[in-house]
Amino acid sequence: MRGLLYAVAEVELSKAGNAVVRSVFVDPTATHTIASVSTDIGVESHYTHAKWKKSRLMSKLKGVTVTAVGWNEAQLTEQSTG
Secondary structure, three states: OOOOOOOOOOOEOOOOOOOEEEEEEEOOOOOEEEEEEEEOOEEEEEEEEOOOOEOEEOHHHOOOOOOOOOOOOOOOOOOOOO
């Protein structure tokens, strides 16, 4: 829903000590986020909802560096990325 504001100061992306964030993508409503993180063992992609304090590993994208994301603005809601 447009107009909702969430304040998240910090989100845990990876438990790996030497993790480096390579890219971050935020949908137009600032509710959904996808981050690509490089670790010692490879690349991880994480999904975070604005209400969460921890991200969820996108296991199907393990080893894939996300370089672009398309959001379906006509279908975006707080529950769906379109």
